[in-house]
Amino acid sequence: MRILLLGSGGRENALAWKMAQSSILDALFIAPGNAGTKQYGTNVALNPTDFEAVKSFVLDEKIDMVVVGPEDPLVLGIHDFFLADEALAKIAVIGPQKEAAQLEGSKDFAKQFMAKHNIPTAKYATFTKDTLEQGYAFLEGMNAPYVLKADGLAAGKGVLILDNLKEAKAELKSMLSDAKFGEASSRVVIEQFLSGIECSVFVLTDGDSYKILPEAKDYKRIGEGDTGLNTGGMGAISPVPFADAAFMDKVKNQIIIPTVKGLKADQIPYKGFIFFGLINVKGEPYVIEYNCRMGDPETEVVMPRLRSDLLDLFEGVATNTLSERDVQFDERFAATVMMVSGGYPESYEKGKQVYGLHTVQDSLVFHAGTKADGPAVITSGGRVLAVTSYGRNLAAALDKSYQAIENVEFDKAYYRKDIGFDVVER
Ligand code: AMP
Ligand code: GLY
Secondary structure (H helix, E strand, O other): OEEEEEEOOHHHHHHHHHHOOOOOOOEEEEEEOOOOHHHOOEEOOOOOOOHHHHHHHHHHOOOOEEEEOOOHHHHOOHHHHHHHOOOOOOOEEEOOOHHHHHHHHOHHHHHHHHHHOOOOEOOEEEEEHHHHHHHHHHHHOOOOOEEEEEOOOOOOOOEEEEOOHHHHHHHHHHHHOOOOOHHHHOEEEEEOOOOOEEEEEEEEEOOOOEEEOOOEEEOOEEEOOOEEEEOOOOEEEEOOOOOOHHHHHHHHHHHHHHHHHHHHHOOOOOOEEEEEEEEEEOOEEEEEEEEOOOOOOOHHHHHHHEOOOHHHHHHHHHOOOHHHOOOOEOOOEEEEEEEEEOOOOOOOOOOOEOEOHHHOOOOEEEEOOEEEEOOEEEEOOOEEEEEEEEEOOHHHHHHHHHHHHHOOEOOOEEOOOOOOOOOOOO
């Protein structure tokens, strides 16, 4: 198969690494990719949301399948664009069409879907500029903390959790009336605060059947002990100790099956990954959010734990034969630690040379924000490298990643030294 993978982060590096091991891969292109993906295929200077440019490349290179890493092209309708074009319609796209991508692209759509299909999630109501007063009244009827969510995509910043009513009202007004998050906050979901521990569950589906992939837990805050600003994710572990068989059984029966069946019942086709952002409240799973793609940095531990041929699974998705495919996991534990540019997630410098990558022997280095400059690797983003290791337990996997990181350097590099702190026994 000739594959075009869209995206440029650590997730795409991990997907490229995994697909490069497939016995049915003939050629792999990554657009735009990074200095890490280059090891597994050919980087192409293409913008994943420039559908016409993607089309020309796909036709010129006789691509058989497009694998979409990030959400933007999906929410903008890249899969629909392919289906609507005579020359592209037969080319497989891994990633849902626009309607289903609203599970991530619109919090209100996701909440309505969950309510309709009885999927456990926080109680909620949705407001617009015209119903601001009702929004205030709704907040008055709730207890702190207050959870406000911009309906649309807001680069991971659209969720506010506020401790007092006055602040919550002020933020609601700023989101609805002053377009705090632009068009994304023209609708705001207010929901009940759930207290528990989060984890991420991933499913690959062809729209009829599904396969559950290894679960993971990511660490979103910049500071140790889960403090400070939210980031794209500072590290991840898999498996997740509290996601035991009893919990995963509930996840499957109360969340995964109703989601896949609900999509089918609503005649919403879905081919690709479903990311369930879950919270465990006293042993009961609730959906915090859906994403229509894999997580980053979760992919950097999920792909290493997948033994099966990923392209074989993707072929199953494309041809509606996923149920016939076999999914096997690596029983080892995996942990990834993200090295970021100093200052991230606020302002940071780019263009720093990365040293010491050749010293890493026993871990996997997935590039997140790098570019190649001749033989040199240069930083080009906030999140720079995800260093993944296997271990007989989580502590061993983490120790190995931390050892590997000792010899990898770039100016003002930062990483959290406590990934896994809440679930690993030391
Ligand atoms: P989201 O973008 O919906 O995943 O929200 C971002 C983060 O906000 C989540 O990862 C949670 O940590 C937190 N969060 C969102 N919704 C809730 C909720 N209803 N109760 C508690 N925390 C929440
Ligand atoms: N790590 C969370 C996400 O990818 O959305």
